[in-house]
Amino acid sequence: MTGPAGPPAVAVLVTHPDGRILLVPTRAGHWTLPTAVPTAGESPRQTATRAVDEAVGLTPRVGGPLLLDWTNEGAYQIFDGGDVGGSAVRRIEAGGRAVLVSPGELSTRTAPVEAYRIDTALRARAGGTTAYLEQGEVPAVLAAMGRYRIAPRLHSGAAWTWHTGPVPAELPIRHCWVWLFVPDGRVVGYVDVAGTVGLPGGTLEPHEGRDAVAAAIREVAEETQLGMTDPVHIGYLVDDQPGRRPVARVRMAAAVTTVGPPAPDPATGTVHRRILVPPRLVGELCGWGAGAAAQTEAAVTVAAREWAIPEPDPALGVSELTGNSVTGRVASVDR
Known part of the structure; x- marks a missing residue:
């Protein structure tokens, strides 16, 4: 699995209480999480806030990072945008640009690497952790460490x-x-x-x-x-x-x-x-x-x-x- 070409980016995972995920269209014809490229002097969390504002015209209370994916172009991050409220849902649906889709629809709505990143971020949120990927995949060493409870160590x-x-x-x-x-x-x-x-x-x-x-x-x-x-x-x-x-x-x-x-x-x-x-x-x-x-x-x-x-x-x-x-x-x- 290879990450898409492009500059480092910050995305935001916003979900409906029923589990659906907020997506916005891309120029390539796919759907993606609200995403923005950091500007000079802007922190990743500020970029995450701006990404949602630019996508749906609403300002989220952004939490911490759920995922960091290191690609050839730099870091791709997903921050936790929490759940969307009822009145916000009505505004999003009325805007006609963004959609709320079930996790099962991700494979048909998004690029494969994006679907995997979103699924990984959802699992990180559920586990109260931050996931780390390289080129859209969990590094083999980290996967083994997690599965077999191998502790980090300076040898x-x-x-x-x-x-x-x-x-x-x-x-x-x-x-x-x-x-x-x-x-x-x-x-x-x-x-x-x-x-x-x-x-x-x-x-x-x-x-x-x-x-x-x-x-x-x-x-x-x-x-x-x-x-x-x-x-x-x-x-x-x-x-x-x-x-x-x-x-x-x-x-x-x-x-x-x-x-x-x-x-x-x-x-x-x-x-x-x-x-x-x-x-x-x-x-x-x-x-x-x-x-x-x-x-x-x-x-x-x-x-x-x-x-x-x-x-x-x-x-x-x-x-x-x-x-x-x-x-x-x-x-x-x-x-």
Whole structure:
């Protein structure tokens, strides 16, 4: 879905108590919310007030923003114009220019992106929130965060530096995480009760020494109850925190072979949600910054080479792994 070309604009959602929505005609022959382009020195809320006044000759008591859609041309906003009163309805209908239409008529009266924006604004009003879109759509990361209760977070991963090859002997290995691929090309992530999201894996235990493979197998089983192929080393990140000795955070890749029912993590006693994420969305969802690109490329390359797992269409989106199986071919341990 792509937003229409044009300058940044401010629109107003005004509704009848019976749910109908106030629309005005556009030059292109569609219908739209009362809309105006901000003038110099005018606040978005003042623009919203003017938009309704110019459309129907009445001045609304405008509330706060219901929706912000960032387009290539800038911000498109929808403000809450509230309900229209009985006498105002009669004046609008007598004017013969604006109409009040039911939500079910939006798809035939307005452009698709406009219908979606209005529906989103209505849901935001009902939920007491402000919706955020980019190019007329909810960004994939925000959609996943909302659906799976993933909390916003400032992560230090963007400061870690990516390296291929084995970990140097002098660099301690602190963690190992696994890019765990399912047959459709997505990667398993987990979400804990605090809303933290990440790849399965964790801290090496003392008895594991520098054996990152052993830690990977143990952590994946404990956190996600999944079986996997022998993990393949794809590289490591150097975490060089101020005042501390640098450590390595190993990254491996593997393919899912078995899926067990969700169970409490022995380390925390909590059951993690298991989600399936397109690989190129992992870095943004986990907050790793621009440096995640090289790591992602290494992971998808290994998945294609070792298990013939293709990279999925990003439009596949994020979903939850709730059952005891994944759709499609499970990678063969014998490959």
